[in-house]
């Protein structure tokens with residue numbers, strides 16, 4: 001085992017010495033590690049930076065798969081939007097480079113996969129855990145919006161977790177930059193998972209579409225499935241435009257109330273991110289200061305204390 005300047009121990013035997021990736025623009029050599037999964041055109045691997053012994057997550061896209069100019073443009077747009085963002089709850093961009101056969105996007109590594117995997121294991125999360133993750137998500141989205149960017153694809157699979165159980169917002173593949181105050185976007189190139197009604201109906205959308213998606217994320221974490229999920233995409237879209245969703249009776253009033261505010265059909269009626277953390281859901285309930293990685297598989301028991 002080796003350790004890097006952050007003192008993080010890295011088991012370099014997980015990395016294949018036969019698979020070298022060289023970035024000539026920064027004279028950096030990487031060893032390719034285990035396959036993390038697929039995301040769009042990309043095959044994603046752990047990458048070990050041999051200069052620093054740090055592990056990154058690399059999106060490797062074969063040039064043959066992005067032969068058409070607009071496909072390459074989409075990749076460059078994603079990099080363009082993510083490269084200047086620097087925040088605790090946003091995945092950090094490390095580098096972009098190309099070689100003969102691939103383009104490479106090198107990103108911050110998140111060892112504990114995403115909220116999709118956590119929910120698959122746990123079925124539902126406790127309210128304190130939801131408060132913990134939603135607070136980090138709000139902080140990250142506030143930062144992204146302050147950078148004049150709308151993410152447009154906030155979903156459980158884009159909420160990655162590191163070994164400290166810190167949430168990191170990933171994948172700016174559907175994101176867009178707001179060029180002027182009041183600008184309304186009319187189209188999205190792709191299909192957001194938790195798509196807002198105003199995006200579906202192409203009535204013009206902006207930052208409020210991310211608040212809608214945040215409401216869908218919170219509902220899914222608490223209830224175990226998204227609010228508008230049905231057997232077919234068409235039926236789901238009918239539910240979204242009809243704003244028809246309901247809660248199991250065990251969901252608390254403060255959770256219901258906050259989710260209803262985020263899922264307001266009218267974008268202007270949704271909470272503004274600067275006031276979200278004052279909502280009763282966040283202020284009147286136990287807020288864990290940290291979560292153990294055991295929460296990925298087992299429900300935690302929080303110290304029950306009575307205010308006296």
Ligand SMILES: CC[C@@H]1C(=O)N(C)c2cncnc2N1C1CCCC1
Pocket residue numbers: 036037038039044045057058059091107108109110111113160170171
């Ligand atoms: C590299 C792609 C994506 C990602 O964006 N990051 C930052 C990440 C960081 N660490 C682990 N996995 C990551 N992923 C996974 C790979 C498969 C699906 C999403």
